[in-house]
Amino acid sequence: MTAAQAADPAPPANTEARTPxxxxxxxxxxxxxxxxxxxxPMAWAKAQNTRSLAVLQGDSRYAGLEAQALAILNAKDRVPGVSFAGDGSLRNFWQDADHVRGLWRRTTLESYRTADPQWETILDIDAxxxxxxANWVFKGANCLPPEETRCLLTLSDGGKDAVTIREFDTTTKAFVPGGFALPEGKQNVAWLDKDTLLVAREWEPGQVTKSSxxxxxxxxxxxxxLADAKEVFRGTPDDVSASAYTLTDADGKVVAVLANRGVSFFEAETYLLTDAGPVKLPLPLKHSIQAYVAGQMVVSLEQDWPERNFKTGDLISFDLAAFKxxxxxxxxxxxxxxxxxxxxxxxxxxxxxxxxGLLDNVTGAALVYAHGPQGWTHQKLALPANSTIGLGSTSQKDDRLFVSVTGYLTPSTYWLADAASLKLEQVKASPARFDASTHVVEQFEATSSDGVKIPYFVVRPRGVKYDGSAPTLLYAYGGFQVSMTPAYSGVMGKLWLERGGTYVVANIRGGGEFGPAWHDAALKANRQKAYDDFFAVSQDLIDRKITSPRRLGIMGGSNGGLLMGVALTQRPELYxxxxxxxxxxxxxxYSQIGAGASWVGEYGDPAIPSERAVIAKYDPYSNLKAGRKYPEVFIETSTKDDRVHPAHARKAAARLEELGYPVLYYENIDGGHAASANxxxxxxxxxxxxxYLSKKLMD
Structure with a gap:
């Protein structure tokens, strides 16, 4: 089989005639x-910024809130998260007021354990x-195991997804003369060996998918x-993307070379790359290769696999040698x-x-598995209960790993765990950034329109009166199997909770809180369920008299920004x-703007009439109407966002203004999709x- 033959197009999921x-x-x-x-459009955006910033920055509270936020974000006593490196060091990327773009630096474990670790700069991004x-934003380093001294540095102009990749030597602390250097593009790269890379990029003009x-x-x-590189795998322009990667053992030896053909955002074919060409692996389309350890290739399933009697959400493994x-x-x-x-x-x-890392009713746990003659056995790490547990960097020299533990009112703690002995050592604890003594955390359930129970967390003042008067901020995402778990935010706590606000997070369908099925329940034709879940939580807050429409505000970004648009057009009276x-x-x-075509697996394809009919019912842009009682919204975006195009936010604001509604708009000229280059x-x-929230909900 040749590389060009490796990926035959999947049959179309819908045979309806497509709209041009x-x-x-x-x-x-x-x-x-x-x-x-x-x-x-840039002139329009700058004019909007000038008008809106005059309103918001002109508020007497702005300067104080910005100073408090910046003090927390730049605090010298922040706990630096670290990762194990093969050279025995711990590495960290750090930003503060003196290093706006950041320092890539390293220390030793012994030094990291102390109150004042001694850091050695590897690369100063500001310098x-x-x-x-250049306007460089550091987007990480991919280092060659086992020593991990040769690294592929990813640098973005202003925060875009399109990046430049350059080879760097952490020993000399300099870019490698004549080393690998890939010009800007949406690309991904993996080390095959010290002298070979597996690169997916736009090799010829226009050689990208419809998702870009x-x-x-x-x-x-x-x-x-670049023109002389040898093709090893090819997908099709109708795919989302293609990439290649390696599985390596603990000593850095490559045990398998794999290619991923992203048929849709959630569906993929995995190929074993051999000397004879790519070999398609017999795995269901919704799967993810997660890890390789103890000779086992570990795979998660996002759909049932009836031929093997496995269920959606299962974690399974194969003996890699037998599988190959x-x-x-x-x-x-x-x-x-x-x-x-x-x-x-x-x-x-x-x-x-x-x-x-396991979520159990949106509470975290960490399970350690060992593989032996009798198969898999496991034990639980004795970490603090009722918390969100994050798995951090792991060592390949031994069985140590870093684990973070956090909650809405509990500053993050960082633990060094030994997965073999189950020994735990708390190495760092974040300082409190706000007074949490006045608030409590509760978990409730709302009943959605179809009877499904939707959990949500409420972080509220202890003495709140259930009279609907509490200024309340509700946050949700509801898509792409992303889970909303309790996490400590010093800025939110200082700027909202400490000032008497109530904060709510809704675990609506579309997320991953209860596995792939929770996500699948709100896909495509069922998208409205996610929105109904959100409205049910909103109404439950009002019914419990925790808040009222006058005091209830909502926030969401990206897919959550779509949720906000639907809330505006479908239930504006709630907010x-x-x-x-x-x-x-x-x-x-949306499928024609930015990377939108890659999300057809989540929302459906507007070019297919039956799927467009579903989308049109909730599409915020076409459902904005005159004569409705919309609240004045605050819309934010970034010019450099090449994932969710700023045109979405621009059009929303322009259409609202055209219809006669007041709107606040801010477009960050840099920052990418996270809208925060520094x-x-x-x-x-x-x-x-x-x-904005203070003006609307507290005043």
């Missing part, structure tokens, strides 16, 4: 806003940006021109089957152990404030949000 893309939104008067950095007259991601993977040798020899006959072993209220949140490996962050909003044209910009954005 040029016909979708063809009469939209604001299509010109889709020119991301065009002169006209690099100045020297190269690469679908051709090539092997690039050291010193070789005959994938069809290799025996799969069950590692873990979550209950209806559980979900596998994270999987990682130490040298000899598999570690699983007095809506913060719409980097949103999807024009759902009729901590100063993050502090500004958060201060703007809490001024």
């Amino acid at each position: 893309l040029t016909d979708l939104g063809k009469d939209d008067p604001y299509k010109w806003m889709e020119e991301i950095e065009g002169e006209r 690099l940006s100045k020297a190269e007259n 991601y690469p679908y051709v993977v090539k092997a690039l040798k050291r010193g070789q021109a 020899a005959d994938p069809a006959k290799a025996v799969a072993t069950l590692v873990l089957r979550p209950t209806a209220k559980q979900s596998v949140e994270g999987v990682t490996t130490t040298r000899d152990r598999l570690v699983v 007095n404030a809506i913060v719409v962050q980097v949103p999807l909003f024009d759902m009729i044209r 901590l100063a910009e993050t502090a500004r954005r958060q201060a703007l949000e809490y001024v």
Whole structure:
């Protein structure tokens, strides 16, 4: 089989005649806003910024809130998160007021244990940006095991997803002369060996998918021109993307080379790359290769696999050697089957152990698995209960790993765990950033329109009166199997809770709190269920008299920004404030804007009439109407966001203004999808949000 033959197009999921893309939104008067950095849309955005910032920054509270946020974000006593490196060091990326773009640095475990670790700078991103007259945002390093001294540094211009990749030597603390250097693009790279990379990128102009991601993977040798790289795998332009990666043992030896063909956002084919060509593996489309340890390849399933008697959410494993020899006959072993209220949140490996982060009714646990002649056995790490537990960096030299523990009112603590002995050592604890003594955390359930119980957390003042007067901020996401778990936010606590606010997080369908089935319940034709869940939680807060429509505000970003748009157009009477962050909003044209085509698996395809009919019912952009009692919304986006295009936010604001509604709008010129290229910009954005919420809900 040749690389070009490796990925035959999957049959279309829907055989309806497709509407020409040029016909979708063809009469939209604001299509010109889709020119991301065009002169006209940029002039419009700057004028909006000037007007809105005058209102929000002109508020007497703004300066104080921004200063408090910046002090927390830049605090010197923040706990630096670290990762194990193969050279024996611990590495960290750090930003503060003196290092706005950040320092990539290292220390030793012994020093890290002390109150004042001694850090050695590996690379100063501020100095690099100045020297190269560039607007670099550091997006991480991919280092070659086992020593991990040769690294592929990912640098973004202003925070875009399109990145430049350059080879760096942590020993000399310099870029490698004549080393690997990939020009800007949406790309992904993996080490095959010290002189070979597996690269997926736009090799020829236009050689990207409809989602704007690469679908051709090539092997690039050291010193070789990009044009001379050898193709090893090819997807199709109709896919979301393609990539290649390796599975390595604890000593850095490559045990398998795999390619991923993203058929849709949630469906993928995995191929074993062999000397004879790619070999498609007999796995269900909704699966994820999670890890390799103790000779076992660990796979999570996001759909039932009836041929093997496995269920959605199962974690399974194969003996890799047997699987490579005959994938069809290799025996799969069950590692873990979550209950209806559980979900596998994270999987990682130490040298000899598999570690699983498990959610149980939105509360975390960490399970350690060992593989032996009798299969898998497991034990639980004795970490604090009723917390969110995050699996951090692991060592491949032994069985140690870092684990974080956090909650809404509990500052994060950082633990060093030994997965073999189960020994735990708390190495760091974050200082409190606000007075949590006045608040309590509760978990309630609301009943959605179809009778399903939707859990949500309430963080409220102890003495709150159940008379509907509490200023309340409700947050949710509800998509892409992303779980909303309790987490400590010093800025939210200081700028909202400490000032008497109540904070609520809703675990609506579309997320991953209860596994893949919780997500699948709100896909495509069932999308409205996520919105109904959100409205049910909103109404439950009002019915319990925790708050009232006058005092209830909501916030969400990206897919959560779409949720905010739906809330605005479907149930505006429930809310007095809506913060719409980097949103999807024009759902009729979303698949043509930015990386939108990659999300058809989540929302459906607007070019297919029956799927467009579903989308049109909740599409915020086309459902904005005159004569409704909409609250004044605050819409935020970023010019550099090449994932969720800023045109969504621009169009939303322009359409609202056209209909005669007041609207506040802020477009960050840098920052990418996270809208925060540096901590100063993050502090500004958060201060703007809490001024707006204070004006609407507290005044």
